[in-house]
Amino acid sequence: MEYQNTLQFAQSLDEQDPLKEFQQQFLVPKHNGKDAIYLCGNSLGLQPITARQYVNAQFSNWQNLAIEGFFEGDDPWLNYHQQLTGTLAGIVGAKKEEVSVMNSLTVNLHLLMVSFYIPTNKRFKILVEGGAFPSDQYAFASQARFHGFDPKEAIIEVFPREGESTLRTEDIVQQINTHADELALVLFGGINYYTGQFYDLPAISKAGHAAGAYVGFDLAHAAGNVMLKLHDWDIDFATWCSYKYMNSGPGGISGIFVHEMHFGNKALQRFEGWWGNRLDNRFLMAPQFDPEIGAAGWQLSTIPVMLLALHKASLDIFEQAGFATLRGKSESLTGYLEFLINGINHEEDEELFKIITPQNKEERGCQLSIVCKRNAKAIFNFLTANGVIGDWREPNVIRLSPVPLYNSFTQVFEAGRVLAAAARDWRSETRG
Numbered sequence: 001m002e003y004q005n006t007l008q009f010a011q012s013l014d015e016q017d018p019l020k021e022f023q024q025q026f027l028v029p030k031h032n033g034k035d036a037i038y039l040c041g042n043s044l045g046l047q048p049i050t051a052r053q054y055v056n057a058q059f060s061n062w063q064n065l066a067i068e069g070f071f072e073g074d075d076p077w078l079n080y081h082q083q084l085t086g087t088l089a090g091i092v093g094a095k096k097e098e099v100s101v102m103n104s105l106t107v108n109l110h111l112l113m114v115s116f117y118i119p120t121n122k123r124f125k126i127l128v129e130g131g132a133f134p135s136d137q138y139a140f141a142s143q144a145r146f147h148g149f150d151p152k153e154a155i156i157e158v159f160p161r162e163g164e165s166t167l168r169t170e171d172i173v174q175q176i177n178t179h180a181d182e183l184a185l186v187l188f189g190g191i192n193y194y195t196g197q198f199y200d201l202p203a204i205s206k207a208g209h210a211a212g213a214y215v216g217f218d219l220a221h222a223a224g225n226v227m228l229k230l231h232d233w234d235i236d237f238a239t240w241c242s243y244k245y246m247n248s249g250p251g252g253i254s255g256i257f258v259h260e261m262h263f264g265n266k267a268l269q270r271f272e273g274w275w276g277n278r279l280d281n282r283f284l285m286a287p288q289f290d291p292e293i294g295a296a297g298w299q300l301s302t303i304p305v306m307l308l309a310l311h312k313a314s315l316d317i318f319e320q321a322g323f324a325t326l327r328g329k330s331e332s333l334t335g336y337l338e339f340l341i342n343g344i345n346h347e348e349d350e351e352l353f354k355i356i357t358p359q360n361k362e363e364r365g366c367q368l369s370i371v372c373k374r375n376a377k378a379i380f381n382f383l384t385a386n387g388v389i390g391d392w393r394e395p396n397v398i399r400l401s402p403v404p405l406y407n408s409f410t411q412v413f414e415a416g417r418v419l420a421a422a423a424r425d426w427r428s429e430t431r432g
């Protein structure tokens with residue numbers, strides 16, 4: 001698409017946007033009495049207006065039915081999760097039985113590592129992305145120690161080459177091959193939280209399996225953001241959170257994926273709980289665990305109905321919008337932001353804003369990570385003061401994520417205008 005840096009152009013894209021009505025389904029924080037330009041869906045997605053109604057419906061069920069709420073009413077709690085797994089499976093490219101909603105992300109990382117990190121004295125290493133999200137790093141290291149290994153030896157981090165910000169697939173594959181005989185697990189991010197790079201999941205999966213390792217992904221920044229085909233890519237397992245691109249509320253319920261090929265895999269251990277037991281005999285309260293077939297067998301506890309209601313409110317919107325349409329708009333929106341930022345660099349005659357997220361739209365989602373070469377914090381504060389909400393990562397990165405469900409081209413245009421003003425401010429400040 002040939003972009004133009006004019007309000008009229010942005011407005012014309014909004015008029016043609018098949019998803020333009022969806023913005024009205026979300027609540028936006030105010031800045032000076034007007035809606036803020038919220039480009040922070042990578043951290044916490046906005047609240048769907050329906051979220052409160054969905055939770056209120058469950059408050060009513062609790063009030064009117066109490067314990068009978070598990071079995072009675074329009075949507076009995078006992079089966080409530082099954083109303084979510086269809087849409088969720090569509091979003092991550094899985095079969096319905098391959099996904100389940102439960103717990104929170106770091107908890108699920110641990111539970112899935114209990115199953116898929118099966119170290120031996122010879123094969124005990126875990127290959128991960130360098131600079132993974134801290135919680136993931138703590139999970140990897142503590143799992144290695146739990147099995148009696150020194151994380152310094154057991155964890156192999158793959159970093160970008162000198163002078164580069166993102167990883168080359170060939171380097172990831174080469175590291176997998178180099179350590180092939182020692183690898184128990186490849187556990188990668190889907191999209192790196194810092195750079196916004198979307199890794200080549202099928203290539204990593206293929207290389208990991210060729211090395212004889214299990215392969216899993218943390219999809220915190222990928223689920224609900226980019227097209228995934230977890231089943232077709234033969235990924236063993238994955239987990240994600242629902243509060244970033246899936247707008248299901250702070251600390252919202254997490255999801256897991258376990259590939260169908262492992263439904264009968266007797267080598268896998270798992271930590272068991274009664275909610276993973278088959279529904280048809282769960283309440284016989286037998287001493288022997290009789291698991292549900294599929295990802296549901298990993299569930300432990302009574303479902304947190306309120307969190308599921310929040311998640312369902314959001315997933316129903318994804319269902320209406322259609323994920324392919326969302327992704328199409330997302331590529332154009334983020335492309336527009338990129339165009340505007342590059343325009344500022346051009347005007348300023350220097351690369352003040354260096355985008356470290358890959359240029360190729362196949363290698364990124366909504367997010368652009370922008371290194372500010374100078375006055376980074378001041379520029380970030382200027383954005384915030386002007387109602388553009390992004391987020392800040394030390395030492396000098398601003399992350400901006402236009403989200404196709406609730407951001408418009410006009411908002412992206414406006415954010416570009418504020419960034420350009422920040423750049424001009426900086427210039428007059430340092431030269432005058």
Ligand SMILES: *Cc1c(COP(=O)(O)O)cnc(C)c1O
Nearest residue numbers: 104105106133135193218220241
């Ligand atoms: C957001 C995020 C987390 C957060 O984990 P919680 O358990 O939900 O607090 C973990 N890992 C990655 C990669 C993330 O982006």
